[in-house]
Amino acid sequence: MNEIITTKKMKELDECIERNKMKKGPLMPTLQDAQRIFGCVPKEVQEHIGKKLNESYAKIKGVVSFYTMFSTKPKGKHIVGVCTGTACYVKGAQKLVDKVCEVLKIPYGETTKDGLFTIAPTRCVGNCGEAPVVMIDEDQYGRVTIDQIEEILNKYK
Amino acid sequence: MFLEEIKKRTLDKIGDKFSKDLRKHEKEVRVVLRNCDLIDPDCIEEYIARDGYVALNKALNYSKQEVIDRIKESGLRGRGGGGFPTGVKWQFAYENDAKQKYIICNADEGDPGAFMDRSILEKDPHVVIEGMAIAAYAIGASHGYIYVRAEYPLAAKRIQNAINQARENGLLGKNIFDCDFHFDIDIRLGAGAFVCGEETALISSIEGERGMSRTKPPFPAAKGLWQEPTIINNVETLANVPLIIKNGPSWFKGYGTEKSPGTKVFALAGKVKHSGLIEVPMGITLGEIINEIGGGMAQKRRHFKAVLTGGPSGGCLTEKHLDASVDFDTLVELGSMMGSGGMIVLDDHDCMVDIAKFYLDFIVDESCGKCTPCREGTKQMYHLLEKITDGKGRLADICQLEKLAKLVKKASLCGLGQTAPNPVLSTLENFKDEYIKHVENKTCPAGRCKALISEFVITDACIGCGICAKKCPTHCITGLKKEIHIINQEECIKCGTCYEVCPKDAIMIKGGVQ
Amino acid sequence: MNKVKVKINEQFVEIDHHLTILEAAKELNIDIPTFCHDERLNPTGSCRMCVVEVEGARNLMTACSTQVRDGMVVKTHSTPVIEARKGILELMWANHPNECLTCEKAGNCKLQDYSYQYDIDPDSLYPRLDSRKYFDDTNRFYTLDSRKCILCGKCVQICAELQVNGAIGFEDRGIDTRISIKQNEEPTDGVIDPYTCVSCGNCVNNCPVGALMPKSKEKFRNWEVKKVKTTCPYCGVGCQFELVVKDNKVVRVDPVKGGTNDGLLCVKGTFGYKFINHPDRLTHPLIRKNGEFVKVSWDEALDLIVEKIKETKDKYGANALAGLSSAKCSNEENYLMQKLVRAGFGTNNVDHCARLCHASTVAGLATTLGSGAMTNSISEIDGTDTFLVIGSNTTETHPVIGSMIKQRVKKGAHLIVCDPRQIELAKMADVHLQIKPGTNVAIANGLMHVIYQEGLYDIDYIDKNTTCFKDLIEVIKDYTPARVAKICGVSENDIIKAARLYAKVNKAAIYYAMGITQHSHGTNHVKSMANLALMTGNVGKESTGINPLRGQNNVQGACDLGALPNVYPGYQAVTDVNIQKKFEEAWGVKLSNEVGHTLPIMMNDASNQDIRLMYIMGENPMVSDPDTNHIKKALTNLDFLVVQDIFLTKTAELADVILPAVTYAEKDGTFTNTERRVQRIRKAVEPQSDTRPDWEILTDVMKRLGLKADYKTVEDVFNEITSLTPIYAGFDYQRLNENGMQWPCPSNDHPGTKFLYSDGFTKLGKAIFTPIHFMGPKENPDHDYPLILTTGRTLYHFHTKTMTDRVEALKQTLPNNFIQISLNTAKQYQINHNEFVLVSSRRGTSKAKVQITDTINDGVVFMPFHFADGANMLTNPALDEICNIPELKVCAVKIEKC
Numbered sequence A: 001m002n003e004i005i006t007t008k009k010m011k012e013l014d015e016c017i018e019r020n021k022m023k024k025g026p027l028m029p030t031l032q033d034a035q036r037i038f039g040c041v042p043k044e045v046q047e048h049i050g051k052k053l054n055e056s057y058a059k060i061k062g063v064v065s066f067y068t069m070f071s072t073k074p075k076g077k078h079i080v081g082v083c084t085g086t087a088c089y090v091k092g093a094q095k096l097v098d099k100v101c102e103v104l105k106i107p108y109g110e111t112t113k114d115g116l117f118t119i120a121p122t123r124c125v126g127n128c129g130e131a132p133v134v135m136i137d138e139d140q141y142g143r144v145t146i147d148q149i150e151e152i153l154n155k156y157k
Numbered sequence B: 001m002f003l004e005e006i007k008k009r010t011l012d013k014i015g016d017k018f019s020k021d022l023r024k025h026e027k028e029v030r031v032v033l034r035n036c037d038l039i040d041p042d043c044i045e046e047y048i049a050r051d052g053y054v055a056l057n058k059a060l061n062y063s064k065q066e067v068i069d070r071i072k073e074s075g076l077r078g079r080g081g082g083g084f085p086t087g088v089k090w091q092f093a094y095e096n097d098a099k100q101k102y103i104i105c106n107a108d109e110g111d112p113g114a115f116m117d118r119s120i121l122e123k124d125p126h127v128v129i130e131g132m133a134i135a136a137y138a139i140g141a142s143h144g145y146i147y148v149r150a151e152y153p154l155a156a157k158r159i160q161n162a163i164n165q166a167r168e169n170g171l172l173g174k175n176i177f178d179c180d181f182h183f184d185i186d187i188r189l190g191a192g193a194f195v196c197g198e199e200t201a202l203i204s205s206i207e208g209e210r211g212m213s214r215t216k217p218p219f220p221a222a223k224g225l226w227q228e229p230t231i232i233n234n235v236e237t238l239a240n241v242p243l244i245i246k247n248g249p250s251w252f253k254g255y256g257t258e259k260s261p262g263t264k265v266f267a268l269a270g271k272v273k274h275s276g277l278i279e280v281p282m283g284i285t286l287g288e289i290i291n292e293i294g295g296g297m298a299q300k301r302r303h304f305k306a307v308l309t310g311g312p313s314g315g316c317l318t319e320k321h322l323d324a325s326v327d328f329d330t331l332v333e334l335g336s337m338m339g340s341g342g343m344i345v346l347d348d349h350d351c352m353v354d355i356a357k358f359y360l361d362f363i364v365d366e367s368c369g370k371c372t373p374c375r376e377g378t379k380q381m382y383h384l385l386e387k388i389t390d391g392k393g394r395l396a397d398i399c400q401l402e403k404l405a406k407l408v409k410k411a412s413l414c415g416l417g418q419t420a421p422n423p424v425l426s427t428l429e430n431f432k433d434e435y436i437k438h439v440e441n442k443t444c445p446a447g448r449c450k451a452l453i454s455e456f457v458i459t460d461a462c463i464g465c466g467i468c469a470k471k472c473p474t475h476c477i478t479g480l481k482k483e484i485h486i487i488n489q490e491e492c493i494k495c496g497t498c499y500e501v502c503p504k505d506a507i508m509i510k511g512g513v514q
Numbered sequence C: 001m002n003k004v005k006v007k008i009n010e011q012f013v014e015i016d017h018h019l020t021i022l023e024a025a026k027e028l029n030i031d032i033p034t035f036c037h038d039e040r041l042n043p044t045g046s047c048r049m050c051v052v053e054v055e056g057a058r059n060l061m062t063a064c065s066t067q068v069r070d071g072m073v074v075k076t077h078s079t080p081v082i083e084a085r086k087g088i089l090e091l092m093w094a095n096h097p098n099e100c101l102t103c104e105k106a107g108n109c110k111l112q113d114y115s116y117q118y119d120i121d122p123d124s125l126y127p128r129l130d131s132r133k134y135f136d137d138t139n140r141f142y143t144l145d146s147r148k149c150i151l152c153g154k155c156v157q158i159c160a161e162l163q164v165n166g167a168i169g170f171e172d173r174g175i176d177t178r179i180s181i182k183q184n185e186e187p188t189d190g191v192i193d194p195y196t197c198v199s200c201g202n203c204v205n206n207c208p209v210g211a212l213m214p215k216s217k218e219k220f221r222n223w224e225v226k227k228v229k230t231t232c233p234y235c236g237v238g239c240q241f242e243l244v245v246k247d248n249k250v251v252r253v254d255p256v257k258g259g260t261n262d263g264l265l266c267v268k269g270t271f272g273y274k275f276i277n278h279p280d281r282l283t284h285p286l287i288r289k290n291g292e293f294v295k296v297s298w299d300e301a302l303d304l305i306v307e308k309i310k311e312t313k314d315k316y317g318a319n320a321l322a323g324l325s326s327a328k329c330s331n332e333e334n335y336l337m338q339k340l341v342r343a344g345f346g347t348n349n350v351d352h353c354a355r356l357c358h359a360s361t362v363a364g365l366a367t368t369l370g371s372g373a374m375t376n377s378i379s380e381i382d383g384t385d386t387f388l389v390i391g392s393n394t395t396e397t398h399p400v401i402g403s404m405i406k407q408r409v410k411k412g413a414h415l416i417v418c419d420p421r422q423i424e425l426a427k428m429a430d431v432h433l434q435i436k437p438g439t440n441v442a443i444a445n446g447l448m449h450v451i452y453q454e455g456l457y458d459i460d461y462i463d464k465n466t467t468c469f470k471d472l473i474e475v476i477k478d479y480t481p482a483r484v485a486k487i488c489g490v491s492e493n494d495i496i497k498a499a500r501l502y503a504k505v506n507k508a509a510i511y512y513a514m515g516i517t518q519h520s521h522g523t524n525h526v527k528s529m530a531n532l533a534l535m536t537g538n539v540g541k542e543s544t545g546i547n548p549l550r551g552q553n554n555v556q557g558a559c560d561l562g563a564l565p566n567v568y569p570g571y572q573a574v575t576d577v578n579i580q581k582k583f584e585e586a587w588g589v590k591l592s593n594e595v596g597h598t599l600p601i602m603m604n605d606a607s608n609q610d611i612r613l614m615y616i617m618g619e620n621p622m623v624s625d626p627d628t629n630h631i632k633k634a635l636t637n638l639d640f641l642v643v644q645d646i647f648l649t650k651t652a653e654l655a656d657v658i659l660p661a662v663t664y665a666e667k668d669g670t671f672t673n674t675e676r677r678v679q680r681i682r683k684a685v686e687p688q689s690d691t692r693p694d695w696e697i698l699t700d701v702m703k704r705l706g707l708k709a710d711y712k713t714v715e716d717v718f719n720e721i722t723s724l725t726p727i728y729a730g731f732d733y734q735r736l737n738e739n740g741m742q743w744p745c746p747s748n749d750h751p752g753t754k755f756l757y758s759d760g761f762t763k764l765g766k767a768i769f770t771p772i773h774f775m776g777p778k779e780n781p782d783h784d785y786p787l788i789l790t791t792g793r794t795l796y797h798f799h800t801k802t803m804t805d806r807v808e809a810l811k812q813t814l815p816n817n818f819i820q821i822s823l824n825t826a827k828q829y830q831i832n833h834n835e836f837v838l839v840s841s842r843r844g845t846s847k848a849k850v851q852i853t854d855t856i857n858d859g860v861v862f863m864p865f866h867f868a869d870g871a872n873m874l875t876n877p878a879l880d881e882i883c884n885i886p887e888l889k890v891c892a893v894k895i896e897k898c
């Protein structure tokens, strides 16, 4: 057991599995629970779920790698999403993306070394009227300009 | 009847809160959105006070076929994009005999630039539940799923709360309205895959599989979720259902056109003055939406260039289409489509090749990867577009692009691949000259494609206001107040900010490959 | 059936409405290209290669997945269609290495073929994407080169839907999608994880391109080979495949679709062929001279044998001679062997490994139902509602049948597994009755008790078809779930649940094997199975029945052809004077009507020097018979031992003369599989060195003994067989050619028999209930030998490993003798995983590597018997009195550290 997979979290997962098993198609809800509990779905957890749900590892790995919400490595403490949906794109979201990468010194999609931020690919957060939109965790910032980026990020440091 | 009681009690309590007119423009209507921002979405009583669940009660007094007939008669067409007649679809599922059937509400709303469904779910969740219950009754389903996009946690929360309240009030569960009708709903969350909005991929996802689409036929109405007859309807489609049942088909046909009756909610965004959610009767013209409701261009000096409808599956409509009627069939005729209702307005600073590339980038990311044309073809299309926007394109590439687009459209397995080339094909159709300029003259007229900008230069039109100098991220623009400014080309990173902000459009692009 | 009329390329065809455009086109001999299509799988429509134009459709439609409609008008090769296919091929090619020049798949590759056929330009405008770069060579048998993968998805589907392991899957999505496989990194030591790759090769065999490829050192091009259809030489499933041969060497195996195995194989079938051309093969007749084996001519060897036969017979009488026939050899060869012993030696002392295997089945079922064979067919698995798999590790020992059971269970059938170990099937079972070894009768009685108490038996069936039901009730009434639970070490609830699952469905089938038969009360175990099936009316119908899975490739045939001491071919008793007369007339000699000795008794006889000469064809008792020390004594006590084999086995090492036979790949003939299907084997390579087919050798010996034996081909032998064997009477090579046929087949217009007893139990009049009380094994754990040892097999080895050890990858997969043991028991003896220990019984000692596993109960251990000086050093030669099967499944042992 390591930091990510603790016995306590495993127990919580097992409880979720038992609950999910009562429904048809328990795999997705279980993976979502696992992602929530561990912050990611590492190989060991996938194998564990496989055993419990009688599914092959290859299948679970296939599902986990298909959906962008699941990750096998832990994500940063804060998820930074610069919306690159169409409305935001035409309002210059790409420049914001570049700026965020520049400020955090990591490529798109990656996590900072200190584990504080992950830049998550984000498509339309449903707030197109306020485009371009930046989302940090659950907070939304509308009509963001390049020069505001540092300031916004600083709030989470 | 207990609904009446609740209504009375609630109305007494809240006073005239419901009489507000929330429309921002007279051409808007409030049918589907009638409760949005008016009622407290976490309070079933307020929904009931607006005659909620009356339609369900009414439906349960009809035979199943009568319910379906009313929906058929209303001419309601799917708001999820395809525009397929809802009643006809229900009829299929109704006629397919099976012990278990399902109704699924498609709340995946993946079109990047659309948020109609989100609003309905967050602001009026019960209307969706009521619509599903009616649909379930009509086709003979006892179980339903709402598949909500993972990016909409609030919507999921509201819906869950609404489901709980409905259960508490006996509006979900066993023997609803004391009839022999049992129905309950589960929420399933997406996990970040646009393709899961496609109905068969959505089914795969609920079943716990990779969200890969399946061949049709068999259609879900015959063999859907767990191989049982399944109806999948969009949020907005379902939100229309209670109103049709309550007010009757002819009331519904009072809105819209003959072939596209009713209203449509659009997420108007982009370079218009007033962006946001609007509901309009079908048949309204594009011009009315953009220029009247949207108030025209956000920046006065910019020109309307095109409007994107249908998201990554749609296309662009231009100046010449402004008088066109906004309905399912006209939009398709014009080479775009209604889609789910995203409507993004572009101005002359938007490059159509770049937009096509943007959509393809999205599609390449979101293709499920199952079928060859979409998986390999969209990536190759992207490469061709990239070649063009990078200034490495040749005329032959445009031909190849067009050929490939047609292949992907014709031969792909599911709707995603079949419509993915639309943005390319429609920009090619309407803006071929722009493509040609990219490959022949190596310029990007809109100033978007960095590789095709050798320099930004400030022309005589400059009034020395200094806005560009202030906004330039590298501070490479200098000049005295009221004098013509100068860009230091060494330090310029060609971000185009100055070009974007200059109030006098004094900044000019010099083409050529970098 | 609903027929519809379809127009394809201006031609009309009328076909069933549920068929696809692809199938309709096939009717008209129109070839539509496909990558992802496989008639055994649900169409996915993923590759899009099969697109066609359908009048009225907006887009092109995939022929493989689109059902025909009445009045449909289809164009399969119009310009838009050709353009689309070209486009698809170009896209595939742009993400595929240009390596046909050196690719092993060239000449057998759909991408290459279609690219040629559709004239695609290899240097199209598209840049090479190179999006898949993964190369997996961790598997010992095959490689995955994802660069060549076109993502047709067939491998994924086959592994999930047909093989039912789900070891291979897609990863990532969109353009990054790739195939990845969960591989077994370590030797398995007999524990199969149902979700890791079992190297069956079923994915490999169906990959349309060179992405999944067998590992092979042979260099060959696909246009240089010939292919010969034949039958797998390993287990009783009798899979059909083609040997791919270059320069008289087998270089690959391709499965055959349709028929017995419908294209599925197991690891041994797909990859276990390298023993054929192995340098260890016996090459010349050998005679022991002064303790050394010396190469001699066939004449010298055979003359010596004949001389010894005559001498021994003269000196000690015919009963001092004995022959062991072989379930590895063909029907014709078994026929000749028993004929040699009966007509040449003059005794009925002929037997073979069925004695160690299904002797109890033959004894137990013949007396209760009428015949000792599987009542039903493999294809009927697809109709069964509940399976009771008892004492059969099906996925390892009859892997293709195992997969078919898994397929059916996936589709919703129930599965009850009764086995002391948590075998692969147990992991997907509704109930796993993990009984103590040797308690089968108790569990069966317990199930019947519940069925009786709950009124779940079929009284109409019982009245109409059986006798002695009352006697049964008398016995089973004492076997309450509580009592049985105690005897067997399982839970009461599981017994009740299992009984209901078995009795409440319409079609419940029993599949059993060595866990039932190899006991000192094996015959009774078998009879208990018959009781259970009869009580619920589950015999004589499709997809139900009682199915003893026959083990060796031709053990059914060896029994059918009379390689048994009590019956002539076709189970005709040697004691029946009319039968005796028939054979005397046919063979032109006097025959003995005295029942011969069974294999274990022969060994005792040899040990006592009552038997002096033994002729062993294709058996290796030094490894396969219980109590090796005893066997060694027996064989060394013989005056003269002939061993006819393909390798120098442990048994051959003790021989006076060794005769080099050929393998199945080098000869013609027939094998009879577990479902009574007689299938052809066909010569694919010429015999090498100085080897000869068994049938030729036997013919030669017979001739030298002065018997009439003028067979020019094996077919001549077969025709003699059919003339004397009523159950085979209707067969001939012509009729067997396509898919083989199932006996009984009394005449040449009889279609063969899919399942037995459809018109009642005609042989016995009525089926007979034989109530059985539970009696434990002969040896039970005690203070000195506190553990119960049970023995058996593993997927990767076959019996005494003579063949599988010559396939390097199989050998490496399972290199050591091992012992499976529970964690608690291991702790008790302070032994660790992978450590070597000494295991001893009252009879001997063996060394084994420890495999700690949660698949076995405390106090029980399991060892495979594949290894020389392995399990059979320990096993108990105690016999079942009725049929003489030894108690190979239970003995008492102890464990010590080395």
Ligand SMILES: Nc1nc2c(c(=O)[nH]1)N[C@H]1C(S)=C(S)[C@@H](COP(=O)(O)OP(=O)(O)OC[C@H]3O[C@@H](n4cnc5c(=O)[nH]c(N)nc54)[C@H](O)[C@@H]3O)O[C@H]1N2
Pocket: C235, C236, C357, C390, C391, C392, C393, C394, C396, C397, C398, C418, C419, C420, C421, C423, C435, C436, C437, C438, C439, C440, C512, C513, C514, C515, C516, C550, C551, C552, C790, C791, C792, C793, C794, C795, C796, C797, C798, C799, C889
């Ligand atoms: N790979 C491979 N396949 C083979 C063979 C081979 O050597 N290798 N040999 C072939 C031959 S000739 C034969 S006969 C078959 C045999 O095929 P099986 O009978 O399936 O093989 P075994 O491993 O001998 O035993 C089967 C199971 O019986 C269980 N068992 C042990 N004792 C008892 C008991 O008292 N009661 C019950 N219910 N179960 C018990 C064991 O745990 C084991 O899982 O396989 C054939 N197929």
Ligand SMILES: Nc1nc2c(c(=O)[nH]1)N[C@H]1C(S)=C(S)[C@@H](COP(=O)(O)OP(=O)(O)OC[C@H]3O[C@@H](n4cnc5c(=O)[nH]c(N)nc54)[C@H](O)[C@@H]3O)O[C@H]1N2
Pocket: C326, C327, C328, C329, C353, C354, C356, C357, C358, C514, C518, C551, C552, C617, C618, C619, C620, C621, C623, C624, C625, C626, C644, C645, C646, C647, C649, C661, C662, C663, C664, C694, C791, C792, C793, C798, C799, C800, C801, C802, C803, C865, C871, C872, C875, C888, C889
């Ligand atoms: N402890 C324990 N012992 C067991 C068992 C058990 O479960 N536990 N199972 C028993 C069972 S069910 C069986 S069937 C026996 C099997 O026991 P055996 O039949 O003795 O085992 P095999 O290794 O199959 O022996 C077959 C021999 O035939 C040779 N051979 C192969 N092809 C040919 C050919 O074409 N011609 C000739 N002439 N020879 C050929 C092979 O090289 C090999 O030496 O083992 C039994 N022994």
Ligand SMILES: Cc1cc2nc3c(=O)[nH]c(=O)nc-3n(C[C@H](O)[C@H](O)[C@H](O)COP(=O)(O)O)c2cc1C
Pocket: B077, B078, B079, B080, B081, B082, B083, B084, B086, B106, B107, B108, B109, B110, B111, B194, B195, B196, B197, B198, B199, B200, B232, B233, B234, B235, B237, B238, B340, B414, B415, B416
């Ligand atoms: C790639 C793709 C994405 C889709 N996304 C959505 C979506 O987000 N929401 C939706 O309602 N329908 C979506 N659809 C359409 C659905 O497949 C389906 O047609 C629709 O939900 C049916 O409902 P309706 O008849 O009420 O429109 C999508 C289709 C495709 C091909």
Ligand code: SF4
Pocket: B195, B212, B213, B366, B367, B368, B369, B370, B371, B372, B374, B375, B412, B413, B414, B415, B416, B417, B418
């Ligand atoms: S068209 Fe695209 S999304 Fe649809 S099945 Fe094919 S690869 Fe998947």
Ligand code: SF4
Pocket: C096, C097, C098, C099, C100, C101, C103, C104, C105, C106, C107, C109, C110, C111, C112, C148, C209, C210, C211
């Ligand atoms: S897989 Fe086929 S197309 Fe690819 S290199 Fe090999 S032979 Fe050529």
Ligand code: SF4
Pocket: C148, C149, C150, C151, C152, C153, C154, C155, C156, C179, C203, C206, C207, C208, C209, C211, C212
């Ligand atoms: S490895 Fe072969 S069978 Fe599997 S998807 Fe790739 S091409 Fe198809």
Ligand code: SF4
Pocket: C158, C159, C163, C165, C166, C167, C168, C181, C196, C197, C198, C199, C200, C201, C202, C203, C204
């Ligand atoms: S070899 Fe067999 S088990 Fe392994 S991945 Fe292929 S089909 Fe699956």
Ligand code: SF4
Pocket: C232, C233, C234, C235, C236, C237, C238, C239, C261, C264, C265, C266, C267, C268, C269, C270, C398, C399, C400, C401
């Ligand atoms: S299942 Fe048996 S017959 Fe089939 S390939 Fe495997 S060993 Fe051969």
Ligand code: FES
Pocket: A083, A084, A085, A086, A087, A088, A089, A123, A124, A125, A126, A127, A128, A129, A131, A132, A133, B112, B113, B114
């Ligand atoms: S496109 Fe960014 S919020 Fe919709």
Ligand code: FES
Pocket: C033, C034, C035, C036, C037, C044, C045, C046, C047, C048, C049, C050, C051, C062, C063, C064, C065
């Ligand atoms: S063969 Fe029909 S789609 Fe692949």
Ligand SMILES: [Mo]
Pocket: C353, C356, C357, C358, C551, C552, C555
């Ligand atoms: Mo056997």
